[in-house]
Amino acid sequence: MARMKFYCDAERCIECNACVTACKNEHEVPWGVNRRRVVTIKDGQPGERSISVACMHCSDAPCQAVCPVDCFTTTADGIVIHNKDTCIGCGYCFYACPFGAPQFPSDGAFSGRGKMDKCTFCAGGPEEADNSPAEFKKYGRNRIAEGKLPLCAEMCSTKALLAGDANTIADIYRKRVVNRAASALISGSNLQKTSFQPTLVPPELEGKASATE
Amino acid sequence: MKKMEENPPQSPFFKGGGCAELRKPDRSHSLAPLLCKRRGWGRIFFLLLLCLLLFAPGGRAEEQAVAPPLPPVNVPSPGVDLWNEIRGREGTAADMGQVRTQVQGVDTGVLINTGGQEWREYRMQTLIPNAAMALGFVALAIVVFRLVRGRIPIKAGRSTHKIKRFSKLQRYVHWTTAALFVTLAITGIFILFGRYIVIPLFGPEIGGPLVYGLKRIHDFAGPLFAIALVLLVIFFMKGNMPKLLDLKWIAKGGGLFGGKHASSECYNAGEKGWYWIAAIAGAFVVVSGFVLDFPNFEQGRNFMTFYHWIHSIGAVVMMSVAMGHIYMGTIAMEGAFEAMATGYCDANWAKEHHDLWYEEVKDKAVPADSIEQASDPGVDSGKQKVV
Numbered sequence: 001m002a003r004m005k006f007y008c009d010a011e012r013c014i015e016c017n018a019c020v021t022a023c024k025n026e027h028e029v030p031w032g033v034n035r036r037r038v039v040t041i042k043d044g045q046p047g048e049r050s051i052s053v054a055c056m057h058c059s060d061a062p063c064q065a066v067c068p069v070d071c072f073t074t075t076a077d078g079i080v081i082h083n084k085d086t087c088i089g090c091g092y093c094f095y096a097c098p099f100g101a102p103q104f105p106s107d108g109a110f111s112g113r114g115k116m117d118k119c120t121f122c123a124g125g126p127e128e129a130d131n132s133p134a135e136f137k138k139y140g141r142n143r144i145a146e147g148k149l150p151l152c153a154e155m156c157s158t159k160a161l162l163a164g165d166a167n168t169i170a171d172i173y174r175k176r177v178v179n180r181a182a183s184a185l186i187s188g189s190n191l192q193k194t195s196f197q198p199t200l201v202p203p204e205l206e207g208k209a210s211a212t213e
Numbered sequence: 214m215k216k217m218e219e220n221p222p223q224s225p226f227f228k229g230g231g232c233a234e235l236r237k238p239d240r241s242h243s244l245a246p247l248l249c250k251r252r253g254w255g256r257i258f259f260l261l262l263l264c265l266l267l268f269a270p271g272g273r274a275e276e277q278a279v280a281p282p283l284p285p286v287n288v289p290s291p292g293v294d295l296w297n298e299i300r301g302r303e304g305t306a307a308d309m310g311q312v313r314t315q316v317q318g319v320d321t322g323v324l325i326n327t328g329g330q331e332w333r334e335y336r337m338q339t340l341i342p343n344a345a346m347a348l349g350f351v352a353l354a355i356v357v358f359r360l361v362r363g364r365i366p367i368k369a370g371r372s373t374h375k376i377k378r379f380s381k382l383q384r385y386v387h388w389t390t391a392a393l394f395v396t397l398a399i400t401g402i403f404i405l406f407g408r409y410i411v412i413p414l415f416g417p418e419i420g421g422p423l424v425y426g427l428k429r430i431h432d433f434a435g436p437l438f439a440i441a442l443v444l445l446v447i448f449f450m451k452g453n454m455p456k457l458l459d460l461k462w463i464a465k466g467g468g469l470f471g472g473k474h475a476s477s478e479c480y481n482a483g484e485k486g487w488y489w490i491a492a493i494a495g496a497f498v499v500v501s502g503f504v505l506d507f508p509n510f511e512q513g514r515n516f517m518t519f520y521h522w523i524h525s526i527g528a529v530v531m532m533s534v535a536m537g538h539i540y541m542g543t544i545a546m547e548g549a550f551e552a553m554a555t556g557y558c559d560a561n562w563a564k565e566h567h568d569l570w571y572e573e574v575k576d577k578a579v580p581a582d583s584i585e586q587a588s589d590p591g592v593d594s595g596k597q598k599v600v
């Protein structure tokens with residue numbers, strides 16, 4: 001069994017918000033709800049970074065722990081699925097979630113929030129037949145049932161956003177980190193302070209090895 | 214020089230000598246130089262080392278003896294600043310409000326909200342077990358009190374006369390508040406313990422909509438309760454001011470435990486205590502309830518969870534005390550329920566429980582028959598409960 005994961009590579013994200021738009025379009029999510037959002041840190045300053053965030057499908061999900069009607073399930077693939085028929089719209093999952101993933105179609109007076117809506121990892125809902133109109137209306141498209149990965153990551157132009165099996169994602173990211181760390185080392189720079197610039201091996205490092213006599 | 218040749222081929226990046234944390238410690242790697250420098254002696258030495266390895270508790274010390282540790286090279290972790298900022302730690306960009314997002318909404322600029330975990334721990338590990346214990350303890354105390362003390366009768370029997378104790382307005386306000394309070398308490402308990410009671414009992418298909426309905430009642434009954442509570446506090450203010458006499462009453466345990474009779478005026482210290490708990494805890498519960506009930510003012514998560522702490526603690530305090538009040542006012546004591554049901558209390562009951570007040574108002578006592586005729590069916594059913 002795979003363990004599904006999202007990973008956003010802050011060194012690559014260019015804050016184009018395409019993942020946000022693609023998700024909204026693919027799932028026709030309710031007005032006012034954004035299952036994914038891009039947050040920019042140090043906007044307009046040196047070291048600016050952007051990260052795309054949605055439900056991270058936690059292993060020990062806080063939303064699942066606090067829900068008064070216990071309406072979350074975790075699939076065998078580690079996807080946290082939410083049941084809109086059971087949900088009472090209390091907002092507790094929104095309080096507990098570290099990533100602000102749970103959203104509500106309205107924030108009306110008298111706590112009339114409507115049913116919670118969050119990223120499904122493009123895996124639809126718990127009960128209805130895969131990709132039935134009822135499922136689509138409530139949870140959006142079920143791409144996992146079609147053998148496809150989440151759209152936001154699939155269409156990310158810089159491949160900053162990765163989605164899929166944890167091991168594969170970790171492998172891809174590990175390779176990126178190794179290459180970047182070495183590059184930062186060579187240029188003597190901090191990745192946070194400068195942008196990433198691949199350089200050739202400087203001459204003073206020629207012929208040097210990590211072990212000494 | 215030979216050492217280099219023996220080493221496995223490496224990425225050019227690894228020649229830097231500083232990426233110690235990236236390089237996995239490799240034993241054959243560190244032993245290789247020895248093997249090639251002095252062929253004959255080296256082999257014997259290698260065998261010795263192997264023996265050492267077999268018998269030594271850990272191979273690490275030996276490895277260091279062969280290749281001394283690399284001098285540390287300061288490579289800042291690329292993620293440190295970024296993650297500090299994401300967590301909104303003090304002095305970081307996120308802390309200074311330099312986080313932007315194109316998605317508008319409540320708290321959308323917060324990437325990681327650490328307050329959520331605190332609230333999760335509070336709700337799941339502190340609130341739910343302690344609330345269950347508090348309510349269970351009060352229920353148990355009532356049962357024990359009942360078994361030990363039994364029903365409290367009017368010792369002198371019923372008198373022929375009754376005394377007016379509550380005005381019609383007072384009774385309406387009391388019962389409106391009481392009905393709303395019980396509604397809110399029951400619906401609140403379902404929201405608090407729903408996943409332990411409703412879902413296992415009814416399943417998610419029925420349990421979900423059931424709790425949804427109860428929550429909606431809670432949402433609307435709350436603001437009504439706020440109005441009722443304000444009226445209640447106003448209409449029962451007279452006579453509920455604490456006095457020195459109340460301390461004496463408390464010292465005597467209210468005369469509840471077979472001790473000497475404790476004098477009291479219109480309201481005894483127990484009733485006054487309940488009045489003030491209802492007023493003060495009620496004010497906390499009402500104000501925090503408004504914060505939770507109206508998310509349309511775009512208050513943030515941590516703001517709302519803070520008021521949830523107040524709301525839940527206040528509500529548990531009120532529910533625990535209310536259980537005692539409901540018991541005392543209904544089945545515990547002969548003659549208590551009818552006072553709030555009809556507005557009149559038995560003259561002997563007044564003499565036994567509110568002696569100082571009885572002295573004040575005994576002249577206004579009216580014959581019992583004249584009231585009973587005017588009583589409505591609701592009062593009768595109330596009486597049956599009492600008898």
Ligand code: SF4
Pocket residue numbers: 054055056057058061062063064080096097098099100101102118
């Ligand atoms: S909604 Fe939040 S708490 Fe729940 S699984 Fe997703 S990220 Fe985790």
Ligand code: SF4
Pocket residue numbers: 063066067068069070071082086087088089090091092093094102116
């Ligand atoms: S809003 Fe729905 S999913 Fe979230 S905690 Fe409340 S009932 Fe559970």
